[in-house]
Amino acid sequence: MTTEQVERWLEGYRDAWETRNPDAAAALFTQDALYREQPYEEPYRGRDGVHAYWSRVTATQSDIRFRYGRAVVSGSHAAVEWWVTLRNDGAEATLAGEFFLVFDADGLVRELREYWHFSPGLLEPPAGWGQ
Structure with a gap:
């Protein structure tokens, strides 16, 4: 994978999340993908699992x-x-996190692991964030 290919995938992810589109989100993953939203829980499996998770969350x-x-x-x-x-049930919230991604040869994610933190309110990233 190149940085540009990963950024294209991230743009698709952004689009899917900002429009709350579980179909678009699921299309970013392989049919047998593992989506680990929490490290101590079973992953969501395949596109159907990603779709169900995104529809709910x-x-x-x-x-x-x-x-x-x-x-x-x-x-x-x-x-x-x-x-x-974002707003969740109308309440302002900020999530800061990190993805670990494993891609297949077609640029789809076959494994996603994410780690994130929650804070109430709409917060801006600190100086130097994302560099």
């Missing part, structure tokens, strides 16, 4: 703004910071 979200930093790419693996502000 984005249902109460609005005013979503997704940003990402510079991706670090090595072969088929990438890591990238992300920052999201």
Whole structure:
């Protein structure tokens, strides 16, 4: 994978999240993908699992703004910071996190691991974030 290919995938992810589109989100993953939203829980499996997760988790979200930093790419693996502000059931919230991604030869993700933190309110990233 190149940095440009990873950024194209991230743009698709941003689009899917900001428009709350589970079909678009699922299309970014392989048929047998593993989506690990929490490290101690079973992953969501395949496009159907991603679709079901996204349908549920984005249902109460609005005013979503997704940003990402510079991706670090090595072969088929990438890591990238992300920052999201949104409203969840009307309450302002900020999520700051990181993706670890494994891509297939077609540029689809076959494994996603994410780690994130939640804060109430709409917060801006600190200076130097995403570099």
